[in-house]
Every structure is written in C-alpha cells, then in structure tokens.
Amino acid sequence: MGVSLNTDDGRVLITGLIDDSPGWHQGLSIGDVIVALDGIRFDGYPGYREEYDRHQPGDTIRVTVVRNGVERTIPIIQTSWPLSTSIVRVEDPTSDQQRVYECWLRIDPD
Numbered sequence: 001m002g003v004s005l006n007t008d009d010g011r012v013l014i015t016g017l018i019d020d021s022p023g024w025h026q027g028l029s030i031g032d033v034i035v036a037l038d039g040i041r042f043d044g045y046p047g048y049r050e051e052y053d054r055h056q057p058g059d060t061i062r063v064t065v066v067r068n069g070v071e072r073t074i075p076i077i078q079t080s081w082p083l084s085t086s087i088v089r090v091e092d093p094t095s096d097q098q099r100v101y102e103c104w105l106r107i108d109p110d
Contacts, residue, residue: 001063001076003028007045007096014065022076029067036064036073044096046103 002021006013012034037051057080064073
C-alpha cells in the first residue's frame with residue numbers, strides 16, 4: 001500500500017505515505033487508523049499483518065479507516081514494491097513492539 005505505520009498504542013495508525021504508491025493514489029491519509037481489511041476487523045498490528053498477508057499483487061484490498069471520527073472504506077490494488085525494510089531490536093520493548101517484532105519474523109510466541 002505504500003504506508004508507514006505506528007502501532008505503539010495498539011492501533012494501526014498511518015504515519016507516512018510513499019509518493020505515487022497505491023495508498024497515496026487512492027486517498028489514504030497520514031493520521032488514518034486502519035481498522036479492517038476486506039471487512040475483517042482486527043486489534044493491533046499482528047491482526048492487521050495476518051489479514052494483509054492474505055493478499056497477492058493484483059488483489060484489491062478494501063481498507064477500512066477511521067479519519068476524523070468517520071469510518072470509510074477505500075479500495076486499493078496491491079502491488080509489488082521494491083522497498084527495503086529494516087527491523088531493529090529495541091531494548092526493553094513494549095508488548096506491542098514485541099508482538100510486531102515476532103510477527104515480522106514469524107515467531108510463534110507459544
């Protein structure tokens with residue numbers, strides 16, 4: 001989608017958009033809170049990531065966000081992005097940070 005996310009407080013908050021990305025073109029905004037993908041609601045980043053990972057390039061994802069207290073659904077076509085991602089281990093992570101770390105590395109906490 002071409003977005004940067006912050007999940008420190010359990011919400012999936014859009015904190016940045018990549019110019020010319022699908023999310024940018026379809027009208028996602030910094031400050032939007034993603035609450036559902038394809039009508040499936042989730043709590044926090046691990047749930048978001050689980051739903052997001054079900055999609056492949058070319059799929060249309062119906063992204064439900066809350067903006068200024070109003071919920072709206074925005075269709076976004078998933079594309080491949082030549083992006084790099086770095087995961088940095090944080091000293092004394094919060095529980096949300098630990099869950100995100102485990103989700104990215106696909107570590108089963110049990």
